[in-house]
Amino acid sequence: MCEHSSVAAIGFGYTTEYMSVSIPSPPTHVRGLIRSVGLLTATSVVIANVIGGGIFTTPGFLARDLGSPTALMGIWVLGAILALAGALSYSELGSTFPEAGGEYVYLREAYGPLAAYVDGWISFFAGFTAPIAAACIGFAAYVSHFAPALGPDYVLTSLDLGGWHWRLSGAQLLGLIALWAVTIIHISGVERGARFQVIVTIGKVLALTALVVLGFLLGTGDWGHFEAGPDGHLPAAALRNLPISLIFVLYCYSGWNAAAYLAGEVREPGRTIPRSLIAGTGVVTVLYMGLNLLFIYGLPLPEMSGVLQIGEKASLALFGHSATHFVSVVMALSILASASAMILAGPRVYYAMASDGVIPKQLAGVHSRYHSPAASILLQTLWTSVLLLTGTFEQLIIYSGFVLVLFSALAVASVIVLRVRRPGLERPFRVPLYPFTPLLYIGFSAWILYFTLRDRPTESLWGIVTALIGIPLYFYWRRRNRVP
Structure with missing residues (x-):
């Protein structure tokens, strides 16, 4: 934490004066944000942001499209390699x-403010808000x-307004309460x-670990489910469906960059950011491998095929049936931790x-008191509330996926x-195996985009149109705020 923090002026709870906050640490701050985030928190944000509900739904579709336990496990390994490269x-x-700000800052430094703005616009309009609502x-x-009433x-x-029908479900109400509680x-x-x-992240990791360990120790599974097909070869469908299957896997790994958004509040960022990103991705990979092995151990591939609620x-x-409630608790905790991580990271952009x-x-x-970017957090939650109550977040997730992969690449x-x-920039951490490591990620991203x-x-073009809407907004705000 820092000894002195300069804070900006807006609205209730803010101050137009510079404030001194006595905290026993070296005076380090960035634009009013205090460096109080350590390695454990940064790593927790990565783990929580990545592990949502996807790992409990995606394997069933992968089993259908790949048709082989070997291919199913292999594609999760490939996804882990690409996530680590990123x-x-x-x-x-x-x-x-x-x-x-994360990638907003990197795009600004590499390509200029317009590219960064479009990425930030997509992040607000759908990139963070739609997944939080979901x-x-x-x-x-x-x-x-x-x-059940929830x-x-x-x-x-x-409510019926002309041709528009709106309804409020118990899930929407509880989701809204959870959203605002975590926001506060x-x-x-x-x-x-x-x-x-x-x-919540430690609880999530412990619960998932317990599920895997108890599943192998006490579960009534069968190691015969891991046997390959009669000829020992991968089915032709595995290669044909590999690109689309990889898209689903990479969506499950998305969020490995979460700690980068908090770089302005991380202590010793030159050391903490790399360690948190690498450690978080590593923990996620181990859990994903364990869960997929458990799913195959519990169910033969034909029974997994196409099942949505595979977990x-x-x-x-x-x-x-005795495990139903436990799995529900694990899933609820996992998803809540994921929502919390996104609510924390997004406003920094x-x-x-x-x-x-x-x-x-x-x-x-x-x-002025809490040293949080409260205005940005509130704006994000207000827009998320609109998406949650109208149900439009599902379409936005589909439309924005193409553009988000593009900007990540x-x-x-x-x-x-x-x-x-x-070349003269100070780089406390240098990516190993340069330029192969970034090129690996870029190459597979281009393949996925194609x-x-x-x-x-249709969805891809709508995503591009949504991104292009950000261009006139960029010039409007630059002119209004008289940015040179």
Whole structure:
């Protein structure tokens, strides 16, 4: 934590004066944000942001499309390698530019403010807000196993306005309550939010570890489920469906860059950012491997094929009905931790944009008491609430996926661009096996973008259109805020 912190002025709870906060640490601060985040919190943010509900749903579709236990495990290993390549690349960027904002900062430094703005616009419009809304609904859906009135199918009230029909379900109400409760925690101080994040993430990791260990020790599975096909070769479908399957896997690994968004609040960012990204990705990989092995151990591949709630079905096969409630608790905790990590990370992007003057400057406000970017956190939660109540987050996730993969690849490419253009930059961490490591990530991202554009052209084009909307907004705010 820092000894002195300069805070910006906006609204209730803010001050226009510079304040001194007595804290027994060296005076280190970035644009009003206190460096109070340590390695454990940063790593927890990565783990929680990555592990959501995808690992409990995706394996069933992969089993259908790949048709082989070997291919199923292999694609998770490939996804881990690509996530690690991205994490190593972001480690160099995060240690070089220890500012709040993550890839927004890297794109700004490598390609200029316009590219960074479009990425930030997508992050706000859908990149963070839509997944947060989906996570809150998912959290409520699993809690509803204990209280059916809080389920997505239980309608509390409805409204007809012309041709538009709106309904409020129990899951939406509970999701909204969870959203605002976690928001208040993160507004009320970085340290308090960090403690909450660490607690829910540790609980999440312990619960998932217990599920895997108990599944192999006490579950009624069968190692024969791992046997290959009759000819010992991979089915032709495995190679044909590899690109689309890899997209699903990489979505499950997405979030490995979460700690980079907090770089402006991380202590010793040159050391902490790389360690948290690499350690977080490593923990996720181990858990993902264990869970997939457990699913195959519990169910033969034909019974896994195409099943959406694969986690529940595998647990039922391993433990019987007695495990249903435990799995629901694990899932609810996992999704809540993921939502919390996104609520924490996203506002740092808007804070950085406001500090650059490309969106309303009020969003760079830091709470005078809690030292959190409260204005940006509130704005994100307000928009997330709209998406949650209207149900539009599902479409936005689909539309924005293509563009988010594109900007992630561009951010990793920033490593190469900046090595060429600005070789004299101080780089506390250098990506190993350069340039192979970033090129590996960029190459597979390009491959995914090609197949996504080919197979889902409408959604991809809508994503591009959404990104292009950000261009006139960028010039408007630059002119309004008189940014040179």
